[in-house]
Structures are given as structure tokens and as C-alpha cells.
Amino acid sequence: MTNKRPTLKTPKSVGRSGEVEKSPVAIKRKLYQLVAREANRRSDVNRTPKESYLYLYDAYLKERPFQSIVSIIETRLGDFEIVGKIVRLSTFTNPRILVEDEMRHGVKNVVIVGNDDTLARILTRTADLDVTFGFLPIGQKKNYLAKILGIPLNEKSVEVLAARKVEKIDYGIINKNRFFLSYLYVPGARVKITCDRSFTVSPGRDKFEIAVANLLPPPFESDKFVLKPQDGQMEVYFQPAERGLLSRMVKGRGSKITSMFPFQHLLITSDKIITVLADGKETQESAVEIEVSKKKLKMVVGKGRQF
Amino acid sequence: METIVGPSVKVEGEFVSEGNIVIEGQVSGTVKTAKHLRVEEGAKINANVGAESALVSGEVHGNMKINSTLEMTPTAKIYGDVETKTIIVAAGAILHGRCLMDESEKGRKVKGKNEGYDEQTPNS
Numbered sequence: 001m002t003n004k005r006p007t008l009k010t011p012k013s014v015g016r017s018g019e020v021e022k023s024p025v026a027i028k029r030k031l032y033q034l035v036a037r038e039a040n041r042r043s044d045v046n047r048t049p050k051e052s053y054l055y056l057y058d059a060y061l062k063e064r065p066f067q068s069i070v071s072i073i074e075t076r077l078g079d080f081e082i083v084g085k086i087v088r089l090s091t092f093t094n095p096r097i098l099v100e101d102e103m104r105h106g107v108k109n110v111v112i113v114g115n116d117d118t119l120a121r122i123l124t125r126t127a128d129l130d131v132t133f134g135f136l137p138i139g140q141k142k143n144y145l146a147k148i149l150g151i152p153l154n155e156k157s158v159e160v161l162a163a164r165k166v167e168k169i170d171y172g173i174i175n176k177n178r179f180f181l182s183y184l185y186v187p188g189a190r191v192k193i194t195c196d197r198s199f200t201v202s203p204g205r206d207k208f209e210i211a212v213a214n215l216l217p218p219p220f221e222s223d224k225f226v227l228k229p230q231d232g233q234m235e236v237y238f239q240p241a242e243r244g245l246l247s248r249m250v251k252g253r254g255s256k257i258t259s260m261f262p263f264q265h266l267l268i269t270s271d272k273i274i275t276v277l278a279d280g281k282e283t284q285e286s287a288v289e290i291e292v293s294k295k296k297l298k299m300v301v302g303k304g305r306q307f
Numbered sequence: 308m309e310t311i312v313g314p315s316v317k318v319e320g321e322f323v324s325e326g327n328i329v330i331e332g333q334v335s336g337t338v339k340t341a342k343h344l345r346v347e348e349g350a351k352i353n354a355n356v357g358a359e360s361a362l363v364s365g366e367v368h369g370n371m372k373i374n375s376t377l378e379m380t381p382t383a384k385i386y387g388d389v390e391t392k393t394i395i396v397a398a399g400a401i402l403h404g405r406c407l408m409d410e411s412e413k414g415r416k417v418k419g420k421n422e423g424y425d426e427q428t429p430n431s
Contacts, residue, residue, distance in 0.1 A: 199320030199336060206315055226308070235308070240315055257331060259313035262324070 053084025054099070054107045056122060058114030058138075062088075066138055072155045073113070073136060080162040084109070089118070096125040109134060111161060115142040120181065120279035127171045127179040127297050134161045134300040145182060148215055148227070150302030160302040167305070168296035169229045170214060174278055175289050181297070182216035184278040184290065185209075186268065188241030194267040195236070201261065207241040210268065212290060221258040227307045233262045234292050266290040310340075314349060322354070330365070348382045355387075370404075 061070050077083050085107075087098060099110055099122075111134035112122050119135055126133075136157045137146035143153055151160050172180045188207040194200045211218030217225035218237045225235075239258040268274070268288040276283050308326040312318055316332040323339045330338075330346050335353040338344065344358035350365030360375045363383040371377065373391040381399035388404040396402065 199318055199322045201312075202317050202319070204315055204317060228308070231308075233308075238316075239313065257313045258311065259316045259332070260309070260311045262308050262310060262326070 052106050052108045053082055053111060053134075054102045054109065055084055055086045055111045055113055055136075056095070056098075056118070057086060057088045058118040059089055059091075060115075061113065061138060069138055069154050070113070073138075073158055076155055076158040077161075080158065082162055084111070089114075089121075094125070095122045096129075099126050099129055099131065103129065103131060108132065111136060113138060115139060116145045116182070117142055117280055119145055120281070123171070123181050123297070124178050124279055124281065127181065128293065128295055132166055132298040132300060136161065145215060148306050149299065150305030152302070152304075161300055163300075163302075165301055165303070166298050167230070167301045169299050170232060170234065171293050171297045172212065172214060172234060173291045173293050174276075175285070175287075176291075178278075179293070180278040181214060182279050183214060183218055184212040184276065184288075185219055186211070186274055186276055186288070189270055189272070189274040191268050191270045191274065193236065193238070193261075194269075195261050195263045196265050197267075201238075201259070203238065203240070208238045209241050210236065210238045212236050212266065224258060224260065229307055230296075232292060232294075233264050234266075234290070235260055235262050236266055263290075264292045312350075314347075328358075346383075348380075 057070070060066065074083075085102065087093075089095075099107070102110075108131055110122070110126070110131050112119050113136045115137060123133065135146065135149065135151055137143040137151055137153050140153065146153060146157070151157050169181070172184065174180055174184065186209065188209055190203075190205070190207055191210065192200060192202050193210070209220060211220065212234055213225055214234050215227070215229050217227075220239060221237055224237070237258050237260050266289070268290075270286065273284050273286055274288070276285050276288055310324045310326060310328045312328070312330045312332045312334060314331040318332070318334045318336075320336045321339075322328075322334055322336060325341055327343045328338065328340045328345070330344070330350045330352060333351045333353075338352060338354050339357040340359070342359050344356065344361040346352060346361070346363045346365040346367060348364040352365070352367045353369060355369045356367060356371045356373075358373055360377070361371065361373050362378045362380070363385060364380040365382070366384045366386075368386045370387045371385065371389045371391070373389070375391070376393040376395065377389060377391040378395040379385065379397060379400035379402065381397045383397070383400040385401065386403045388407065389402065390407045390409065392409055394406065394408065
């Protein structure tokens with residue numbers, strides 16, 4: 001094994017001032033200084049307050065059909081001078097740790113690039129953080145929230161982000177550990193519901209479907225849904241679950257009418273474990289406590305928003 | 308915002324709402340709303356009720372205090388005292404209890420009109 005020391009050529013720039021340092025130690029020191037200065041310069045580019053944007057890209061954007069859209073979007077972001085650090089999400093990325101870390105470095109705007117699933121994945125963990133969220137919906141599928149928020153799909157969404165119209169939106173806290181923005185759904189279960197700690201609602205012996213709606217309508221009786229995500233309360237809807245033909249003939253269709261209560265605090269309890277679907281994530285719970293957060297989510301929205 | 312209590316639902320406790328309430332099921336405790344209350348046929352309330360106005364087609368066991376108008380349809384049954392400004396009772400409706408009608412505002416209006424008339428009429 002040869003122990004050959006690397007030889008360093010004297011950089012020409014060093015000699016501009018007329019002083020040429022010849023000793024290898026001096027050259028090495030100068031080189032370290034140059035590297036450090038370059039690193040600081042790059043760091044400054046990413047950390048200036050003007051460009052305190054963090055872009056979170058969903059993993060599906062690597063696929064071929066979306067690459068060209070992403071490329072156009074990045075160019076347009078450059079035109080509007082709102083470029084920032086890009087982080088590509090993987091299965092193991094913890095959005096909360098990531099965003100909190102970037103906030104310590106001055107990030108004030110977090111832009112989620114993807115679809116409804118991406119938005120839900122990030123916001124269910126970060127909705128309470130003190131940053132403004134933006135959304136760039138990419139692709140035609142699973143982008144219902146974009147329409148509600150008045151954000152056009154693909155490259156046109158950059159204009160909405162640049163216009164920076166920020167609205168405060170309600171979000172719910174589930175069992176004090178995660179958030180939801182669109183809706184929560186409990187398929188057929190025997191439950192007892194306590195609203196605002198003042199009255200209880202018991203649906204008798206029947207199984208009930210329950211939905212709590214905020215930004216998206218519930219999966220049933222969506223025509224009754226009134227979109228008011230800024231009024232500081234949410235609505236719980238419930239109706240008897242689908243029964244068999246015989247039961248329907250005996251009991252009639254009258255009992256299928258949906259009940260609806262506005263609330264700020266809701267407790268759903270059951271003797272058995274119930275399935276809870278919130279913002280696309282399914283969990284098994286014995287009790288679900290939902291609270292409308294007093295703190296609101298700051299979100300960039302478009303002129304065509306539906307609220 | 309409207310609150311709807313469906314026919315197969317039972318509500319217990321202090322049921323207070325800022326918006327309209329529609330009751331088709333059973334409610335016991337207290338019912339209060341700053342707006343309109345509608346008690347559908349087949350609904351049963353075991354509670355004291357307070358509302359701005361009410362339309363009753365079901366059964367109410369308890370006292371009702373309605374600020375403006377209480378309307379009882381032919382299927383309505385109220386077992387309790389009623390306090391309201393205006394009451395409309397259809398044939399066939401049942402009211403078991405005292406009915407107190409607050410005419411203070413109406414009285415003031417009538418009095419005001421009369422005073423004006425008196426001032427204009429000659430003393431002769």
C-alpha cells in the first residue's frame with residue numbers, strides 16, 4: 001500500500017493579490033477557507049427569510065407522467081421567486097419531525113406537492129404547527145380537496161401559491177394525538193355519542209353509520225352537508241346502517257333519516273372495538289374523542305374556494 | 308345550522324343549539340334554541356322547552372316558553388304550561404296546562420296608537 005500524499009496545485013486566484021503562498025500548510029488552510037465560504041454561501045441561499053419555503057414532494061411524483069409537470073412547476077416557482085428546499089417523502093419520513101426541524105432553520109411556508117393523500121398524510125401530523133401551508137395538486141386522481149380550496153390542478157396551482165391568499169381553517173383533533181381535516185367516518189356500529197359534554201345521543205339497538213364532516217361531505221347524505229370550515233364547529237351525521245330486506249320491510253324506510261348535530265367536542269363510545277376512518281387512515285378504537293381545535297390551520301387558498 | 312334528531316334517536320341531557328332544531332325522535336332533559344323548533348309527528352319530548360318560535364306536531368311533556376309564535380297542528384299534544392306571545396291551535400290539538408300569553412309588547416303598541424289618536428282628536 002502506497003502512502004502517497006495528495007499534491008495540491010496552487011490556485012490561480014490565490015495569487016491575485018500578488019502574494020503567492022507556497023507552503024503546503026498555507027495552501028491547505030486557504031483551500032479549507034474557500035470550501036467553508038462556499039458552504040456558507042449555499043446555506044445562506046437556502047435560509048434567507050425571503051425564500052423560507054419548504055416543498056414536500058410525494059413519492060409518486062417520480063413516475064414518468066408527473067416528471068414533466070413537476071419540471072414546469074419548478075420553473076414557474078423560479079419565475080415567482082418562491083423557490084425553496086425540496087424534500088421527497090418516503091414511506092419512513094416523519095412529517096412532524098421534518099417540518100419542526102426546518103422551522104428551526106427559519107421555514108415559514110410548507111408546500112405540499114401531491115394529492116389528497118399527501119395533504120392528509122402531512123396535515124394529520126403537522127396541522128398545529130405555526131407555519132402556513134400551501135398545496136400544489138398534481139395529477140387528476142384523488143384531488144377533491146384542491147377543488148374545495150379553489151386550487152387548480154398541476155402547474156396553474158403555482159399562481160395561487162404566489163398570490164398567497166391565506167385563510168384560517170378548522171381542523172379536528174382525534175384522541176388528542178392526531179388531526180383530521182376532511183372527514184371522519186365510522187361504519188355500522190352500536191355507539192353512544194356525547195356532544196359538547198352536555199347531552200348524549202343513543203341510537204337504540206340499531207347499528208349506526210357516523211360521519212364527522214369538515215372540508216369534505218360525509219359519505220352519506222352529502223346533499224345535506226353545508227361547507228363551513230371556518231365557523232369553529234363541526235357537524236356529526238348519523239343514520240341507521242344498511243339492514244337486511246326483511247328488517248327494512250318490518251321497520252320501513254322512515255327510520256333511515258339522518259340526524260345531525262353541530263359540536264365542538266364529541267365523544268363516541270362503544271362496548272366493542274369500532275373502525276374509524278379519518279382522512280384516509282383506518283384505525284381500530286374503543287372510544288373516539290374529537291375536538292375542534294381552537295387553533296386554526298393557515299392555508300393558502302384560491303379565489304374559487306367553496307367556502 | 309340545523310340540528311336534526313332522527314326518528315330512531317334518543318337524546319338525553321341539556322340540548323342547547325344556536326340554530327334551528329328539528330326533532331323526530333325522543334328528547335329528555337332540556338331543549339333550548341335561539342331560533343325555530345319543529346317537533347314532528349311521532350316525536351316525544353320529556354323536557355322543558357325554550358325557543359324563539361315552535362311548530363309542534365308531536366308530543367311534549369314539559370313547560371314551553373316560546374318568545375314569538377307557537378303553532379300546534381292537529382296531531383300536537385302538549386302536557387305542560389305554555390308561555391308565548393302568539394298561539395295558533397289547529398282543531399284536534401291537545402293542550403293540558405296553563406296558557407300564559409305575554410301581551411306587554413302588543414299592549415304598548417296599542418297604547419301608543421291610542422295616545423296618538425287622543426292627541427289629535429278635539430276635546431269636544
